[in-house]
Every structure is written in C-alpha cells, then in structure tokens.
Amino acid sequence: MSLKLRDGTRIVIDDPAKVAAAQQYSFTLKGYAPLYDWVKAHAWRMHAPPGGHDVMVTNGNNQTIEMVLRLFLDRGDALLCEQNTYPHIFESLVHPAGLHTVPVAMDGEGMLPGALCETLEGFAARGERPPRLLYTVPVGQNPTGAITPEARRREIYALCRDHGILILEDDPYFYLQFAPGGGAPCGLTGLGASYLSMDVDGRVIRLDSFAKVVAPGLRLGWVTAAPAVIQKLVFHLHGISLGACSFTQVAMAELLQHWGEAGFEAHICTMQREYAGRAAALQAAAQEHLGGLASWTPPAAGMFLWLRLHGIPCADAILERLQTEKVVVVPGSITHCRGPDAGRPCPFTSRPLTDPRM
Structure with missing residues (x-):
C-alpha cells in the first residue's frame, strides 16, 4: 500500500505483517499495537493523568459516547450537560435511549460551577438520586466555542467527586486552539489542563x-x-464492530511514525493557523455586515462562532430568509x-468555520 501526503511524500506499507493487519478484523483488543503505544505515550505526555488509567x-467519539451511555445509564436516568451542546448525540442517542437531560447554565466560558452546584443540591433536596454522568465539551465547545478555564474545571471536578459523578470529557477540538487576534500557534504546549490531568x-x-x-x-x-x-x-x-477499523489504524500508525512527534506538532501548528485564519475572516465579515445587529465573543478554539442576534x-x-440567501447557520x-x-x-x-472549498 502507498499513501501520498499533500507535500508529495509517499508512505509505503510493504511489510507483510502490516499489510495483513490492515486487511483483517482488529484482533488486538485495545487497538493495533503500534497505534495503541503511540496513543498511550502521547496521552501521558499531554495530560499526565495522576490516577491509574489506560x-x-x-x-471515533460519536460511537464511544454511545458506548459510555449504554454502559453507565439506564432508560429514565438523568444526564448532566451544558445547556447548549452538541445536538447530534441528543437527537440520535440520548433522547431515543429515554435518558432525561439536565441542562446546566453556562456563560462565555462554559458550564457555571455555581449552577452545577445548585442543580445537584436540588436533587438532594427532592430526595432524588443524583445523575451518574456529566457530559461536557470543554474546549471550542459545540456550538458556543467556549473554553472552560482551568480554575472552573477544578471546581466542576470537585463537585463531581463530592457527588460521585463520572465526567465524560468529549474534547475533539483540544488541538484546535489559537490566539483570537493572531500570533504564533501554540502547537502542543499551552493547551490547558484537561479534566483527565486532574483525575485522581x-x-x-x-x-x-x-x-x-x-x-x-x-x-x-x-x-x-x-x-x-x-x-x-x-x-x-x-x-458491536469487532474493534476499530484495522485499515485506518495501520495507516494512521504509519503516518505518525513517519511524522514523529515533531512532525505531528508541526501538523497541529498548521491546523491551528488554518482555523485562526478562518476565524479572522468570519469575524471580519460579521463585523462588516452585523455590526450593531449581533454580538459575539471571538473564538479561540474549534470551529464555531456563536452569535446573539439583537432585536x-x-x-x-429568519431561517428561511437565511437559507434563501445561502447563509449557513x-x-x-x-x-x-x-x-x-x-x-x-x-x-x-452558531456559524461553522467551514472549509473555504465548500
């Protein structure tokens, strides 16, 4: 097998054992060994989890969210989450499974610890069993783009410890953090402390x-x-699926080996510059056409601009009019x-920072 990268480099996979692994079911339980080893070393480098983890x-995250919900929640159970959040899993997983969503108020920096505390005290006051699980997207949150500060995360983690609640930290935009006003990309450093890094x-x-x-x-x-x-x-x-896709695991492992840690970081920097540029272009357009008509916080991560319309x-x-004008929101x-x-x-x-080729 041969993979051609955008810069013209070719990665040739001709080791018979690797080619065979790419064409078989994933018989390795936790993942294709070279990729599993990279993931574990990288996770420890980025988060250094203080507890015993694996x-x-x-x-991908969508399937994993479904598995976690199936494992820990039963029909009728409550799920804590940000008031506005990733709609797909609620439409396709949470509501069809008969789970009861409990919205927690948020602001421009994500979930409010005080609101979470009040919500949990309400369960206690009513003599109800508290929720088992909290779902959160802490960086570049979909749809608001919010980044939950470290101090706030520590408060939320402490509340979950006090009430015996698991935290499902869905963080697909973690690496897509950038300076709102431009500047050098942060690469793999300065991305902030995750909930995992606090998990004792x-x-x-x-x-x-x-x-x-x-x-x-x-x-x-x-x-x-x-x-x-x-x-x-x-x-x-x-x-349910005989493991993660073997073909993509082998291809990803070879790509990461080709890049090395420095090459992976260089790729992350490229992505951060790309999204910073898209965010700047979208905000410039919003400022030109929506000045005085809407307000927003400049995004510093992810791919969403959260707009509050005035009046x-x-x-x-106004959705039909927006669609007529080919405005995607x-x-x-x-x-x-x-x-x-x-x-x-x-x-x-919420306006996605869409690929300019779309």
Missing part, C-alpha cells in the same frame, strides 16, 4: 479524535479512562440539550 483506540480517582472518561486534526473520514480516535472502564469498553466495542427574540424566525434552538421548543425562544445562532 487507553483504547476507537472508531478514575472518574474521567476522556475522548480524543483524529477526525478534526487529520481527516473525519478516518473515523478514528481514542479514549482514556480507568482500567475497569476500558475493559468494559473493549468488550462492548468488539461486540430578534428567536433566530428561527445552526439555529441555537436545536442545540438546547432538551431539543427545540417553541416555548423556549433562542436569539443565538
């Missing part, structure tokens, strides 16, 4: 993805969690963790 290669008792289940920094079509990522959780996920993954109670009212109403509701107007929209 990793597993997965078919194995309550964090962290999801990372190659989708946002290499290619979504790979459907490849990894999960870091307590060994007992990894073991359950291993059984689940092999039960319009609900963005849904996600209405804020569909990002509420309980889904759209006519009685819950939302003046926000």
Whole structure:
C-alpha cells in the first residue's frame, strides 16, 4: 500500500505483517499495537493523568459516547450537560435511549460551577438520586466555542467527586486552539489542563479524535479512562464492530511514525493557523455586515462562532430568509440539550468555520 501526503511524500506499507493487519478484523483488543503505544505515550505526555488509567483506540467519539451511555445509564436516568451542546448525540442517542437531560447554565466560558452546584443540591433536596454522568465539551465547545478555564474545571471536578459523578470529557477540538487576534500557534504546549490531568480517582472518561486534526473520514480516535472502564469498553466495542477499523489504524500508525512527534506538532501548528485564519475572516465579515445587529465573543478554539442576534427574540424566525440567501447557520434552538421548543425562544445562532472549498 502507498499513501501520498499533500507535500508529495509517499508512505509505503510493504511489510507483510502490516499489510495483513490492515486487511483483517482488529484482533488486538485495545487497538493495533503500534497505534495503541503511540496513543498511550502521547496521552501521558499531554495530560499526565495522576490516577491509574489506560487507553483504547476507537472508531471515533460519536460511537464511544454511545458506548459510555449504554454502559453507565439506564432508560429514565438523568444526564448532566451544558445547556447548549452538541445536538447530534441528543437527537440520535440520548433522547431515543429515554435518558432525561439536565441542562446546566453556562456563560462565555462554559458550564457555571455555581449552577452545577445548585442543580445537584436540588436533587438532594427532592430526595432524588443524583445523575451518574456529566457530559461536557470543554474546549471550542459545540456550538458556543467556549473554553472552560482551568480554575472552573477544578471546581466542576470537585463537585463531581463530592457527588460521585463520572465526567465524560468529549474534547475533539483540544488541538484546535489559537490566539483570537493572531500570533504564533501554540502547537502542543499551552493547551490547558484537561479534566483527565486532574483525575485522581478514575472518574474521567476522556475522548480524543483524529477526525478534526487529520481527516473525519478516518473515523478514528481514542479514549482514556480507568482500567475497569476500558475493559468494559473493549468488550462492548468488539461486540458491536469487532474493534476499530484495522485499515485506518495501520495507516494512521504509519503516518505518525513517519511524522514523529515533531512532525505531528508541526501538523497541529498548521491546523491551528488554518482555523485562526478562518476565524479572522468570519469575524471580519460579521463585523462588516452585523455590526450593531449581533454580538459575539471571538473564538479561540474549534470551529464555531456563536452569535446573539439583537432585536430578534428567536433566530428561527429568519431561517428561511437565511437559507434563501445561502447563509449557513445552526439555529441555537436545536442545540438546547432538551431539543427545540417553541416555548423556549433562542436569539443565538452558531456559524461553522467551514472549509473555504465548500
């Protein structure tokens, strides 16, 4: 097999053992060994988890979220989450599974610890069992673009420890952090402390993805969690899909070996510059055409600009006109963790920093 990179470099995979591994079911439980070894070393370099943790290669974050929900929650259970959040998993996984979403208020820096504390105290006051799981996207949050500061994360982690709650840290935009006003990319340094880096008792289940920094079509990522959780996920993954895709695992492992750690960081810097440029272009257009009509916080990570429209109670009212003018936005109403509701107007929209070739 031969893979041609954008710079013209070719990666040739001609070792018979590697070619065979790429064409067979994934018989290695936690992932193709060279890729598993890279993922584990990289995760420890980036997060240095203080508790006993392990990793597993997965078919990407969406499937892993589904597995975690199946393992830890039953129909009728409550799931804590940011008030506005990644709508796809709620439409396709959470609500069909009969789970009860509990929205936690947020601001421009993500989930509010005070609101989480109040919510949990409400469960106690009513004599109800507290939720088992909190779902959060802490960096470049979909749809708001918020980055939860380290001090706030520590407060949230402490609250979850006090109440015995697991944290599902879905962090696909972690590497796509950039300076809002430009400047040199931060590479792999200065990306901030993850929930995993604080996890002294194995309550964090962290999801990372190659989708946002290499290619979504790979459907490849990894999960870091307590060994007992990894073991359950291993059984689940092999039960439903016989493991992560072998072909993409072998290809990804060869690419990472070709790059080395320095080459991977150089690629991350390229991605950070790309998204910083897209963010700057989108904001310049917003400032030109929406000045005084909307407000927003300049994004510093990920691929979303969260706009609050002035003088319009609900963005849904202008969706048809936007579509007519070929303006692509996600209405804020569909990002509420309980889904759209006519009685819950939302003046926000989310604008993706789309590929300029689209």
